[in-house]
Structure formats: C-alpha cells, structure tokens
Amino acid sequence: MHINSILKFILSAFAVAPVIGQHITTDVYNEGKVDIGGDVAIDPGASWYIYGSSREFFGGNIANSGSFYINLDYTCSALDLAANSNSVIVNSGLIAFRARGSSASYNLNIQRFENSGQIYFITENSPVVIYSIDAPIWKNTKDGSINLYSTKRISQTANLGNIGKAIINDGQICLRNHAWLAIGDVQGEGCIDIGINSVFWYQRGGHQFNSNQTIYLSTKSSTLYVGSKGQDKPYLVAGFGGGNAIALSKMIKSFDYDTTSGILTTVTGSYTMQFNIGMGYDRSQISLVPSRDLGTAIGDSTLYSAITYTGAVPDRSTSTKHCVPCKDSPKFPSRPT
Incomplete structure (x- = not known):
C-alpha cells in the first residue's frame, strides 16, 4: 500500500485532522530537538535522521515506508521518546532509535501499532531503560521484526502490548540483554527469540498463549x-538445551518427559504445565536447578523453580521454521559535514 493511502486510512479511521506535520520525500538530517507535533509520513527510499535530540514527543500519527532514525550519543542527557495516546504507528520500513551511554525511555503508549518492517530499540551502556509499545490494537505481521537490544543486561522489563489485551505476533520479536513481560494474550504464529542474557516472562493469569507461537531459546543464557497456572495447550519451545532454562513462578514438585511425544510436563502445586520441546532428549540430562538470578525482579525465592538440559539441543527438537535469524543493529547514517 502506498504511503499516502496508509496515511489517509489512518486519518479516516481515527478522525484525526488531515494535517501532515512532516512529509519526508528525500533524505533529511536534523540536529537537536525537532517539533514532531503533527502527523509524519516517510516515503519509500527516503530517510529522516535526527541526531542529538534528547526528548521527542510524537503528537500525531507515524506512517513510515522509508527509514526513520533517532540517535543520541551524549552521556549527559537521557533519551526520552513519548507519543500522544491517540497516535497510530504503521511501519513498513525501518525505524531505529539508539541511546549511547545515557538512560533511555521509549514510552510509546498509543492507540494502534502495526509493523511489517523492522523496528530497533537500541541502548549501549545505558544505566536505566524503559521500553513500552503499549496499544490496545497491536500487530507484528509475518514480515515484521521488533528488536530490543542492549550491550549490557537491563534489569527493567519491557512492555509490548496492553494490559489484558491480545497482541498478534506473526513475525519476529528479538531480545538481547532484555526481559519482556507479556501482560495479555499472545496470538499469531510467529517467533519470540530469547537471545543472550534475556528473559521472556509470560504471566499466565487467565491469558492464553497460541500453541503455534514458537518460543526460541537461542542461546545458553x-x-x-512462565506463571504457575497451567493452560490447555503446551507452549512450543525450540532450542532447549546447553544450559538455558525453563523457569516457573512456583516450586516445581515434579516433571516428566515423554520420549514419544516430545512433551515436557511440570507440576507446581495443583497446576500442570506442558512444554513441547521436541524429540531426542535424554531424560537423565534434564534436571531441576535452584532458582537463578534472572537479572530482573521477577520470580520468587523457591529452591527449585527451573529446569535445564545439560546436553546439546537434539537434532529432533522443536523446529525453528517460524524463526529467522535476528539481525544485528542497523548502521546509523553519518552526520553530514
């Protein structure tokens, strides 16, 4: 869909005055704070690069089919991005926000979010980070990727979605040195790639997780x-092995692995939880381990609340066919001389 058609759809759907604050048709470079009070449209092949701005507020809608960069290199300032609660973000291009050596707050509490392109939230040596794409209508399509990257472990949890509302993920969500707290239903048949030193935390609490959504433990760390309350269908877990962990919020009383179905079953109190880890696991190498420091304030102090597999990930383990390799951070354009 052409960028103008997308923008017209957004404006008519949400009764926003048809005024475009910024229409980017070629490469544009800005240094320092930019007034983004109105709607933003970025055409295919065009780039908008904002360098050195520590605070931006998106007052209108964003329809991006090109490239949109915000980069803060200053260690003395915190990068603070926020949006109007009635805003709509539709991205089919590249969005990349980066804070280097400073705190960062990516706080996009909006009305609707739809991504079929690439979005990167990047922090480098940042002491405090807040990540939030909070929208009651939230969709990451098959071609979409959302990447939360940091160079060191972030103790805060990211929020993707809206409390009690479903998110639809048919694409890829990648975590590096991050914890993502899911607070509603997770629908779709995409992939959640839990990368290095990262945690995907799913609070069960009456919510449902699509059993065709792949949770990929892509590294040893x-x-x-997951919360201790069970659900009817097993979680689809790929990459279990090599020391990574499946952790529960209550003490695991017992577990069992069915070699014919590839299902790992855990019992915590009166709840039973199942994980489809796939075939080929050696029961003797599956073990309960003491609760680990997950790098964030989640879980409790129960003695045994995690399960690991000390052997390598078997060849017949759960397929990663719904996953594509997470890409490295994009190269940011150089400042014009």
Missing part, C-alpha cells in the same frame, strides 16, 4: 519464565 536464554530463559523462558
């Missing part, structure tokens, strides 16, 4: 953390 990846952790899947």
Whole structure:
C-alpha cells in the first residue's frame, strides 16, 4: 500500500485532522530537538535522521515506508521518546532509535501499532531503560521484526502490548540483554527469540498463549519464565538445551518427559504445565536447578523453580521454521559535514 493511502486510512479511521506535520520525500538530517507535533509520513527510499535530540514527543500519527532514525550519543542527557495516546504507528520500513551511554525511555503508549518492517530499540551502556509499545490494537505481521537490544543486561522489563489485551505476533520479536513481560494474550504464529542474557516472562493469569507461537531459546543464557497456572495447550519451545532454562513462578514438585511425544510436563502445586520441546532428549540430562538470578525482579525465592538440559539441543527438537535469524543493529547514517 502506498504511503499516502496508509496515511489517509489512518486519518479516516481515527478522525484525526488531515494535517501532515512532516512529509519526508528525500533524505533529511536534523540536529537537536525537532517539533514532531503533527502527523509524519516517510516515503519509500527516503530517510529522516535526527541526531542529538534528547526528548521527542510524537503528537500525531507515524506512517513510515522509508527509514526513520533517532540517535543520541551524549552521556549527559537521557533519551526520552513519548507519543500522544491517540497516535497510530504503521511501519513498513525501518525505524531505529539508539541511546549511547545515557538512560533511555521509549514510552510509546498509543492507540494502534502495526509493523511489517523492522523496528530497533537500541541502548549501549545505558544505566536505566524503559521500553513500552503499549496499544490496545497491536500487530507484528509475518514480515515484521521488533528488536530490543542492549550491550549490557537491563534489569527493567519491557512492555509490548496492553494490559489484558491480545497482541498478534506473526513475525519476529528479538531480545538481547532484555526481559519482556507479556501482560495479555499472545496470538499469531510467529517467533519470540530469547537471545543472550534475556528473559521472556509470560504471566499466565487467565491469558492464553497460541500453541503455534514458537518460543526460541537461542542461546545458553536464554530463559523462558512462565506463571504457575497451567493452560490447555503446551507452549512450543525450540532450542532447549546447553544450559538455558525453563523457569516457573512456583516450586516445581515434579516433571516428566515423554520420549514419544516430545512433551515436557511440570507440576507446581495443583497446576500442570506442558512444554513441547521436541524429540531426542535424554531424560537423565534434564534436571531441576535452584532458582537463578534472572537479572530482573521477577520470580520468587523457591529452591527449585527451573529446569535445564545439560546436553546439546537434539537434532529432533522443536523446529525453528517460524524463526529467522535476528539481525544485528542497523548502521546509523553519518552526520553530514
């Protein structure tokens, strides 16, 4: 869909005055704070690069089919991005926000979010980070990727979605040195790639998780953390092995692995939880381990609340066919001389 058609759809759907604050048709560079009070449209092949701005407020809608960069290199300032609660963000291009050596707050509490392109929230050596794409209508399509990257472990949890509302993920969500707290239903048949030193925390609490959504423990330091309440269908977990963990919020009383179905079953109190880890696991190498420091204030102090597999990930383990390799951070344009 052409960028103008997308913008007209957004404006008519949400009764926003048809005034475009910024229409980017070619490469544009700005240094320092930019007034983004109105709607923003970025055409295919065009780039908008904002350098050195520590605070931006998106007052209108964003329809991006090109490239949109905000980069803060100053260690003495915090990068603070926020949006109008009635805003709509539709991205089919590249969006990349980066804070280097400073605190960052990516706080996009909006009305609607739809991504079919690439979005990066990047922090480098940042002491405090707040990540939030909070929208009651939230969709990451098959071609979309959302990447939360940091160079060191972030103790705060990211919020993707809206309390009690479903998110639809048919694409890829990648975590590096991050914890993502899911606070509603997770629908779609995409992939959640839990990368290095990262946690995907799913609070069950009456919500449903699509059993065709792949949770990929892609490194040895990846952790899947789920509430103790069970659900009818098993979680689809790929990459279990090599020391990564499946953790629960209550003490695991017992567990069992079915070699014919590839289902790992755990019992915590009166709740039973199932994880489809796939075939080929050696029961003797599956073990309960003491609760680990997950790098964030989640979980409790129960003695045994995680399960690991010390062997390598078997060839017949759950397929990662719904996952594509997470890409590295994009190269930011150089400042014009």
